[in-house]
Amino acid sequence: xxxxxxxxxxxxxxxxxxxxxxxxxxxxxxxxxxxxxxxxxxxxxxxxxxxxxxxxxxxxxxxxxxxxxxxxxxxxxxxxxxxxxxxxxxxxxxxxxxxxxxxxxxxxxxxxxxxxxxxxxxxxxxxxxxxxxxxxxxxxxxxxxxxxxxxxxxxxxxxxxxxxxxxxxxxxxxxxxxxxxxxxxxxxxxxxxxxxxxxxxxxxxxxxxxxxxxxxxxxxxxxxxxxxxxxxxxxxxxxxxxxxxxxxxxxxxxxxxxxxxxxxxxxxxxxxxxxxxxxxxxxxxxxxxxxxxxxxxxxxxxxxxxxxxxxxxxxxxxxxxxxxxxxxxxxxxxx
Numbered sequence: 001x002x003x004x005x006x007x008x009x010x011x012x013x014x015x016x017x018x019x020x021x022x023x024x025x026x027x028x029x030x031x032x033x034x035x036x037x038x039x040x041x042x043x044x045x046x047x048x049x050x051x052x053x054x055x056x057x058x059x060x061x062x063x064x065x066x067x068x069x070x071x072x073x074x075x076x077x078x079x080x081x082x083x084x085x086x087x088x089x090x091x092x093x094x095x096x097x098x099x100x101x102x103x104x105x106x107x108x109x110x111x112x113x114x115x116x117x118x119x120x121x122x123x124x125x126x127x128x129x130x131x132x133x134x135x136x137x138x139x140x141x142x143x144x145x146x147x148x149x150x151x152x153x154x155x156x157x158x159x160x161x162x163x164x165x166x167x168x169x170x171x172x173x174x175x176x177x178x179x180x181x182x183x184x185x186x187x188x189x190x191x192x193x194x195x196x197x198x199x200x201x202x203x204x205x206x207x208x209x210x211x212x213x214x215x216x217x218x219x220x221x222x223x224x225x226x227x228x229x230x231x232x233x234x235x236x237x238x239x240x241x242x243x244x245x246x247x248x249x250x251x252x253x254x255x256x257x258x259x260x261x262x263x264x265x266x267x268x269x270x271x272x273x274x275x276x277x278x279x280x281x282x283x284x285x286x287x288x289x290x291x292x293x294x295x296x297x298x299x300x301x302x303x304x305x306x307x308x309x310x311x312x313x314x315x316x317x318x319x320x321x322x323x324x325x326x327x328x329x330x331x332x333x334x335x
Contacts, residue, residue: 017277019226019227020275020276023223026215027275030044030071032211033207034070035190036193037187037188041071043292044068046275047182048075048117048155049227050224050264050268050271051224051228052181052267053138053160053182054158054181055160056159056162056184057161057162057164057185058164058188059163059164059165060163064121065081065119065121068117070207070211073211073212074211074213075216076215078116078117079115080112080114080117080118082120083121084121084122085126086126090132091133092111093111094113094133094143095109095145096108096109108150113134115153116153116157116217118157122161124172125171127171128171132177135176135180138158153217155217158181179258179261181296182264182293183289184292236281239329240266240269240286244261244294247319247323250323252300252303252304253301253304258297261294265290268293269286283329291317295316295320298316298320300312
């Protein structure tokens, strides 16, 4: 591990090495449940500690929900699962005010969004009105019902899933909603060794039953504060901005990265650096996260992306690779 002997960038006793040790324990715990998918596990933890949200787009049965539950268990957090269906109402997500005849006043009954980790399963199967019920909670970490504001717990992470193949009867997420997600990833199928191991280990025992919390929710809040204070040199900030601006002027893109995308790229890079035991961001942290942070926000032109979703995704990947190659990488960024 590439560590540094520098102390915490924020006030406190936690060091870069200490941060990496704690987060390694979380990664190992979740990895014991999600076989052969270290990149997906790391991405989920980055979103949690960078105060972002995660969109997992993949076929059924590859462990999308299991990943969210394993992360919640390892950090001793509350978790709620919402199965998005066409008849789901916004109040089912946010909560409703119910009249109490004894007290003769309305009481707020919290919805499923009031948990540390919220699993929005098959989010594209509900109506746009219900999808939008998550917007305020995802961006402002609060819910407003009948003019009253109710805050969601801290830390707070939405893990949404959708199947990219079965699009009948679904409502595609609009650009504004996709932009709320810090990262989009795909789990992918496990390799043959991991799948065979899963058959042997999970025939009689649920791996979640053996998973014990590694840290508390309060300790996660401390990790979030530490990662937020990781140093980003001005040259690194300029590099992130240059990458975003390059997508906005690219001839093959109808829609480039938003300012929110730039902000979330840097926030994710801070956590990425901290997971490696560093209290500062380097250019490799930015480029490593460019695809999962930017890809779902970009829209290619018809000539570049074609009509099929798979073709568009491939085109965006190619475009981002060219963007990364065209933008000058800062030198001597370790300051």
